[in-house]
Amino acid sequence: MxxxxxxxxxxxxxxxxxxxxxxxxxxxxxxxxxxxxMYSIMNMVMTSTTKEIENNMKIGIVYTQNIEQAKSFTQNNIVATEKIDVLTYSNEQDATENLMNGNINCVIIYPQDFFENMQNSKISDIKLKFNSTKNSSQSAIQIISSKFAILNSNLAAGKLKELNIPTEILSLITIKTEDAHIVVDSGExxxxxxxxxxxxxxxxxxxxxxxxxxxxxxxxxxxxxxxxxxxxxxxxxxxxxxxxxxxxxxxxxxxxxxxxxxxxxxxxxxxxxxxxxxxxxxxxxxxxxxxxxxxxxxxxxxxxxxxxxxxxxxxxxxxxxxxxxxxxxxxxxxxxxxxxxxxxxxxxxxxxxxxxxxxxxxxxxxxxxxxxxxxxxxxxxxxxxxxxxxxxxxxxxxxxxxxxxxxxxxxxxxxxx
Amino acid sequence: MIKLVNLSKNFGSKEAVSNLNLEIKDGEIFGLLGENGAGKTTTLRMLATMLKPTSGNAIINGYDSVKNDEKVRENIGILFGGETGLYDRLTARENIEYFANLYDMEKSKIKKTIENIVKIFNMSDYIDKRTSIFSKGMKQKTAFARATIHNPSILLLDEPTSGLDITAAKQVHDFIKSYKHENRTIIFSSHSMDEIEKLCDRIAIIHKGKTIEIGTLDEIKKKYNNNNLSDIFSDLISKGGNDYEY
Structure with missing residues (x-):
């Protein structure tokens, strides 16, 4: 060497x-x-897809009785934005067909006695339908589910108020998670x-x-x-x-x-x-x-x-x-x-x-x-x-x-x- | 001087070179003549210290090819194949300098030798250009310059004109002749009878790793009473040849 x-x-x-x-x-x-x-292109595609879903989302509703009442309820209480179109269908089969064809992103199927139950503070079973093969449909179902969750909690809070019960009981336990291994002096x-x-x-x-x-x-x-x-x-x-x-x-x-x-x-x-x-x-x-x-x-x-x-x-x-x-x-x-x-x-x-x-x-x-x-x-x-x-x-x-x-x-x- | 004593090389059970005995004098152009696979390249590779003999010895200018391999390499220059590989992304000068450095030559000497080579080979127009754009002739000159930069007394050439056109082949022939005039030894392998007749002082015909004839061209032609070297070669090969006794 x-x-x-x-x-x-x-x-x-x-x-x-x-x-x-x-x-x-x-x-x-x-x-x-x-x-x-590469990352910028991926980011651009992801952002534009999200924006497209947010701006062009279409949901279908199915209600066998007063469909206009259901539409108005959905627009005012669920969607609460003009960016989401609400389309009405008289039966579940029509709505499902449109969902599969990509004409709408998800379907809300209201039960027959939905509004009566609401008035009497009874539980209603709402069915949400989506197409798992489409990202836009998956995103739409997440958005609508979260909006229903907010509505649910608002309705419960309103009911408690009527009964003079503090709304805090809805969240008796609050959770704060902390990662034990993070060294404090290294900063956030x-x-x-x-x-x-x-x-x-x-x-x-x-x-x-x-x-x-x-x-x-x-x-x-x-x-x-x-x-x-x-x-x-x-x-x-x-x-x-x-x-x-x-x-x-x-x-x-x-x-x-x-x-x-x-x-x-x-x-x-x-x-x-x-x-x-x-x-x-x-x-x-x-x-x-x-x-x-x-x-x-x-x-x-x-x-x-x-x-x-x-x-x-x-x-x-x-x-x-x-x-x-x-x-x-x-x-x-x-x-x-x-x-x-x-x-x-x-x-x-x-x-x-x-x-x-x-x-x-x-x-x-x-x-x-x-x-x-x-x-x-x-x-x-x-x-x-x-x-x-x-x-x-x-x-x-x-x-x-x-x-x-x-x-x-x-x-x-x-x-x- | 080169002396091969019972030089043999086996690859597994195959005997590539068998008991080769030769003595090549200083200033001689010695031709190794044989078909493809006869053992010419293996012999040259053993002389160049790339392969170790299975038995026997190769003594080059007094140095044993196995015991004093580094000294042997100092004394030889090699050019294997017609279009000998150069580094395409380096210039002709850089290609030559790289090898000169690996021969431990001093910078000032390298510079002076390259200047001299440029004059002899008329390379001034392209010495600082990358070899990727060179013609075959230009590449061949660069390869010769690279093989002889350290001024070796022995040159081993294995089919140096294979794949070259007539002009480039002629340049090789001219170079070999000029080298002989400087009293250097050249061992030259070929299967071209023309080339052998044109250049060699003595030849050895090798077949299946064995020497089947050795001598000057005149001696061989006289021995077989035939002026055509090709005919002599074909006859010897077809008969399988008798081992030449050194």
């Missing part, structure tokens, strides 16, 4: 890589722009930003770490074989180990740059579309709150970074091994696509668990351990044992993968084909 040769190979590969416009655009520049654009913003980040960031970074080095690993090994440049390279004074390490370092640096730019893209996407990530409109979500939520201790930050870097080393090595073993660039691409799918499974699996649900044995599962470490840390749970074990496990895997790659690179049956 010769450090000078490693650096020569590394510098050449980085120069070569950054001149590949396709690779730089798709792996480094595109994530910065594409992720915010921490929770707001974390909600968005905990959900997406760990899984997203896990996938990026696993896949980011792929284009360069393909080019530097399978590509080198396809260009017939390996033989010339091996005839120089540089030892194979130096050549391998120079290339390995280039794949890692490229991965880290791609991870960094993807991270920037994600943060920009969240900042540009805060309404997609926070349920409570009173909360704020901007670059300051996001950075504040990342305000972990330096030692924790270093441990999390180490976990990410060691995972990148493992997957950089796996990509190099596959790219070296494959007889052609196309073959390498096929093998790597299978590995990527396999590697994505633990990333997605971590989404199913809360940050507090992580068990110690999970730190022994590569990818899952790094993604879980990120999730826990962003949630304010600092578990040094979990972090240290994750790094140690990743290091062991890095050593195994590196050993295999070095063996492969020295194996003339694999290299000289």
């Amino acid at each position: 010769n450090i000078k040769h490693i650096l020569i190979v590394f510098k050449k590969e980085m120069k070569d890589c950054f001149r590949d416009k396709k690779s730089v655009i798709s792996n480094i520049l595109l994530p910065i722009f594409l992720i915010p654009i 913003n921490k929770d707001a930003a974390n909600g968005a980040l905990i959900m997406i960031l760990p899984m997203y970074l896990g996938i990026i770490i696993v896949t980011a080095g792929m284009p360069l690993a393909l080019d530097l090994f399978a590509g080198e074989r396809e260009r017939n440049t390996f033989e010339a390279l091996f005839s120089t004074k540089a030892k194979r180990l130096s050549i391998l390490l120079g290339k390995y370092a280039a794949v890692l640096v490229f991965s880290i740059i791609a991870i960094f730019t993807s991270f920037i893209g994600l943060i920009l996407g969240i900042v540009m579309n805060p309404e997609m990530f926070i349920a409570d409109k009173s909360e704020t979500l901007n670059i300051t709150t996001i950075l504040a939520s990342l305000n972990m201790s330096l030692s924790t930050l270093i441990l999390v970074l180490l976990s990410c870097i060691t995972l990148a080393i493992v997957f950089g090595g796996i990509q190099i091994a596959i790219s070296t073993y494959a007889k052609s660039l196309k073959g390498a691409q096929t093998y790597l696509s299978y590995i990527t799918i396999l590697a994505m499974i633990p990333s997605f699996a971590s989404m199913m668990l809360g940050a507090g649900d992580m068990k110690m044995f999970m730190s022994f599962i590569p990818i899952f351990n790094t993604v879980s470490s990120l999730k826990m840390t962003l949630s304010g749970i600092v578990n040094n044992n979990f972090l240290f074990t994750s790094i140690a496990v990743n290091l062991v895997f890095s050593a195994i993968v590196s050993y295999i790659v070095i063996k492969m690179f020295k194996n003339e049956k694999i290299i000289v084909r």
Whole structure:
């Protein structure tokens, strides 16, 4: 091994890589722009769908007796806005047909003795019908149900007033929930930003770490074989180990740059579309709150970074091994696509668990351990044992993968084909 | 000087090269003639230290190809295949410099050598252009420059004109001749009789990994009483050849 040769190979590969416009655009520049654009489009579509439902909602009512009375009651007491059209039907079948055809978003079916029951303070069973295959119908049923709930509580309150009973008895128990794990001195913003980040960031970074080095690993090994440049390279004074390490370092640096730019893209996407990530409109979500939520201790930050870097080393090595073993660039691409799918499974699996649900044995599962470490840390749970074990496990895997790659690179049956 | 002593290479149960014995003198152009799969490339790869012999030795300028592989690589330059791969996104100069750096050449020497190469090969118009836009001839010149930047005394060429057009092939021939004039050794593998006759001082005909004939062109033609090398080659191959005793 010769450090000078490693650096020569590394510098050449980085120069070569950054001149590949396709690779730089798709792996480094595109994530910065594409992720915010993608979120903005999603946000735009979601907002316009919601607005369209709010402004063009049509509901049908079915009442077998005085339909005009039912319409007027619905308009004044349920809908209470001119934006929602109320259409009348004489029977349930007609209304259902129109609902299925998309002419109306939901149907309210009043029982025969509805108004008499109302007057006598008796219970009435109202039937609401919707079409579960249409989002607009699902939204409409939620709106109408909540309006009925308000009406119900107003009617009950009115009745209690008539009987001189305080309306407070309607809510004898009030519930206030509090998350015990949130550290008070970190401020309210921490929770707001974390909600968005905990959900997406760990899984997203896990996938990026696993896949980011792929284009360069393909080019530097399978590509080198396809260009017939390996033989010339091996005839120089540089030892194979130096050549391998120079290339390995280039794949890692490229991965880290791609991870960094993807991270920037994600943060920009969240900042540009805060309404997609926070349920409570009173909360704020901007670059300051996001950075504040990342305000972990330096030692924790270093441990999390180490976990990410060691995972990148493992997957950089796996990509190099596959790219070296494959007889052609196309073959390498096929093998790597299978590995990527396999590697994505633990990333997605971590989404199913809360940050507090992580068990110690999970730190022994590569990818899952790094993604879980990120999730826990962003949630304010600092578990040094979990972090240290994750790094140690990743290091062991890095050593195994590196050993295999070095063996492969020295194996003339694999290299000289 | 190159000396091969009982050089053999097996791939599993397949014997790719079997007990090859050769001695090639300084300043000689030595041709390896054989069909595809005869063992020419395997032999050259063993000389270039890319493959380790199963048995026997290859001694290049006094260095053993296994024990002193780094020293051997300092002494040789290789060009395998007609359109030898270059890095398309690098310029011709960067391609050459990359290899010069890996041969531990000093910067000032690299600069001077490249200037010299540019003059010899008439590359001044495109030395700083990316090789992706090069013609085959321009690529070939760059590949030769890259293979010889460290001034090796031995050049291993494996079918260097394969896939090249007439003009580019002629450039290769001219280069080989010019290299010989500097008293350097060239081992040249080909299955083109024309090329072999035009360039080589001596040849070895290889079949199924074994040397079946060795000598100067005149010696071989005289031995078989035939002026046509192609006919001699075909006859030897069809008979399966007798192992040449060195």
